[in-house]
Amino acid sequence: MAKIPAPKVPGLVKGLGITLKTMGRTMFPARGIKTFIPAPSQGAATVQYPHEKETPAPRSRGVIALKEDNCTVCMLCARSCPDWCIYIEGHKETAPPRRPGGKPRTVNKLDRFDIDYALCMYCGICVEVCPFDALFWSPEYEYSELRLADLLHDKERLGEWMQAVPDFEPYEAGSEQKVRKVPR
Amino acid sequence: MIGTMTTAIEMAYWQQTILRSVGVLLAVLLPAGTLVYVFLFKMMSFMQSRLGPMEAGPYGSMQLLAEVGKWIQKEDIVPWRADRRLFAIAPYVVVLSVFLILAGVPFGPDAWFVNLDVGIFYILAVSSISVLGILIAGWSSANKYSLLGGLRAAGQLIAYELPMVLAVVGVVIQAGTLNMQGIVAAQHDGEIFGWGGIGNPFILTQIVGFFIFLVAVQAELTQTPFDMPVAESELVSGYMTEYSGMRFLLFFIAEFASAGAFAAVAATLFLGGWALPGVDLDADVMNVLGPVVLLVKIMIVSFLVFWVRFTYPRFREDQLQQLAWKFLIPLSLVNILATMALKVAW
Numbered sequence: 001m002a003k004i005p006a007p008k009v010p011g012l013v014k015g016l017g018i019t020l021k022t023m024g025r026t027m028f029p030a031r032g033i034k035t036f037i038p039a040p041s042q043g044a045a046t047v048q049y050p051h052e053k054e055t056p057a058p059r060s061r062g063v064i065a066l067k068e069d070n071c072t073v074c075m076l077c078a079r080s081c082p083d084w085c086i087y088i089e090g091h092k093e094t095a096p097p098r099r100p101g102g103k104p105r106t107v108n109k110l111d112r113f114d115i116d117y118a119l120c121m122y123c124g125i126c127v128e129v130c131p132f133d134a135l136f137w138s139p140e141y142e143y144s145e146l147r148l149a150d151l152l153h154d155k156e157r158l159g160e161w162m163q164a165v166p167d168f169e170p171y172e173a174g175s176e177q178k179v180r181k182v183p184r
Numbered sequence: 185m186i187g188t189m190t191t192a193i194e195m196a197y198w199q200q201t202i203l204r205s206v207g208v209l210l211a212v213l214l215p216a217g218t219l220v221y222v223f224l225f226k227m228m229s230f231m232q233s234r235l236g237p238m239e240a241g242p243y244g245s246m247q248l249l250a251e252v253g254k255w256i257q258k259e260d261i262v263p264w265r266a267d268r269r270l271f272a273i274a275p276y277v278v279v280l281s282v283f284l285i286l287a288g289v290p291f292g293p294d295a296w297f298v299n300l301d302v303g304i305f306y307i308l309a310v311s312s313i314s315v316l317g318i319l320i321a322g323w324s325s326a327n328k329y330s331l332l333g334g335l336r337a338a339g340q341l342i343a344y345e346l347p348m349v350l351a352v353v354g355v356v357i358q359a360g361t362l363n364m365q366g367i368v369a370a371q372h373d374g375e376i377f378g379w380g381g382i383g384n385p386f387i388l389t390q391i392v393g394f395f396i397f398l399v400a401v402q403a404e405l406t407q408t409p410f411d412m413p414v415a416e417s418e419l420v421s422g423y424m425t426e427y428s429g430m431r432f433l434l435f436f437i438a439e440f441a442s443a444g445a446f447a448a449v450a451a452t453l454f455l456g457g458w459a460l461p462g463v464d465l466d467a468d469v470m471n472v473l474g475p476v477v478l479l480v481k482i483m484i485v486s487f488l489v490f491w492v493r494f495t496y497p498r499f500r501e502d503q504l505q506q507l508a509w510k511f512l513i514p515l516s517l518v519n520i521l522a523t524m525a526l527k528v529a530w
Contacts, residue, residue, distance in 0.1 A: 012496070015496060016492070018495075019231040019491065019494055019495045022230070022231050022232070022233055023230040026230040040230060041235060043230075044229075044235045045233040045234065046233070046235060048238055
């Protein structure tokens with residue numbers, strides 16, 4: 001026996017139904033006895049931001065954090081930045097030899113590492129290109145400023161954001177690679 | 185109210201005038217504010233699963249005051265090449281049309297501003313004045329987007345004025361009068377196959393007319409499926425592009441006040457107006473209850489209008505014109521013919 005197809009609801013009516021249903025779900029999210037008590041603050045998908053905060057996804061690209069000790073002032077990030085928003089200055093220092101009797105080493109010390117977040121477009125190329133694990137994505141997002149120029153954040157501020165950097169995800173099963181550790 | 189007062193208390197002409205002005209001002213601003221808060225701020229937000237304004241006052245109820253305060257503070261910018269005088273009066277012309285529409289709507293047996301014999305005809309006539317205001321705004325702004333928006337608005341409003349008038353003709357034929365009070369009385373005293381429990385609201389017999397009227401109202405208000413004149417993705421914001429501060433506020437008020445005014449007209453024509461079934465039409469209590477009943481019906485009609493507004497995407501210009509000329513106008517003509525035939529046959 002051929003099944004009689006259900007009559008098609010016109011798209012226009014369907015659309016009206018969807019908006020009405022969404023309104024109902026937002027206003028009356030509870031089920032059971034409480035169904036008829038309107039509670040939009042529970043039903044809404046959004047969050048009243050300054051009062052309550054959502055936890056961002058662990059790997060969200062909130063801000064770029066800097067591990068200062070790992071930076072070798074190689075300038076790769078500054079050169080790869082598409083809008084040149086990273087300002088790096090450094091100097092050479094002599095450090096004591098690794099083993100006794102060895103030659104003293106020269107190391108690059110970081111004087112200035114500023115990222116201008118008014119220019120940054122969050123492409124993440126600097127994080128990708130850093131060979132020494134000095135730059136990381138941090139899910140921190142509350143760093144707005146009242147003045148545009150104040151969005152130039154220095155290396156101390158970038159260092160604070162290291163706290164929020166999540167651990168690397170484990171590689172897939174059977175991988176020879178060891179999971180890198182985040183230097184916090 | 186106004187009708188009773190003029191008969192009960194002897195009032196000088198200027199006293200009546202002041203009373204009427206305050207009355208119309210209230211009748212325009214109160215529904216407009218209610219519509220903005222209930223529908224634009226809250227219902228739209230809920231339909232998009234968010235809360236809308238929540239900061240100003242409990243549940244954001246003072247948000248309107250905040251917005252008005254903000255707009256009043258803003259600088260009133262007039263473009264250098266603009267036709268200053270026309271630019272300045274355009275918003276007032278648009279608002280004026282809303283005031284004139286509401287003046288013709290009855291709120292109770294004696295609560296009316298004017299009780300014209302040609303009531304609905306007058307309302308439809310003055311409702312087209314807003315087109316003039318919009319055209320003036322578009323023309324005087326010296327801005328291509330404004331001009332295009334104004335022309336689109338003119339084309340659209342002319343196209344949808346026709347089905348609107350034709351949809352009303354069905355009601356007028358059935359009621360046998362153009363007088364708004366007469367139409368209310370005809371619905372209140374009507375009977376559905378001999379049963380007069382709820383009177384005979386014309387939405388039952390003129391459902392097609394009601395549908396056409398609502399679609400046309402949607403277009404007259406330039407609400408979303410028909411918002412080509414202000415299409416912000418193409419025309420910045422159409423004829424309002426160059427307006428700022430107080431004058432923009434006037435356009436904004438006019439948009440929502442005319443939504444309320446047209447909802448009141450639709451409620452009077454199709455839902456029985458201020459009359460309450462079972463209560464005598466001349467009862468004095470209706471002068472107080474009538475406005476409340478009408479407000480409830482206004483809210484019902486404008487819920488439909490805004491529900492559609494928040495659901496549908498915009499029509500393309502040619503689709504919009506096709507809907508009016510190829511679908512709504514023939515449909516309303518058929519509606520008139522059917523109404524006529526049935527009226528004669530009954």
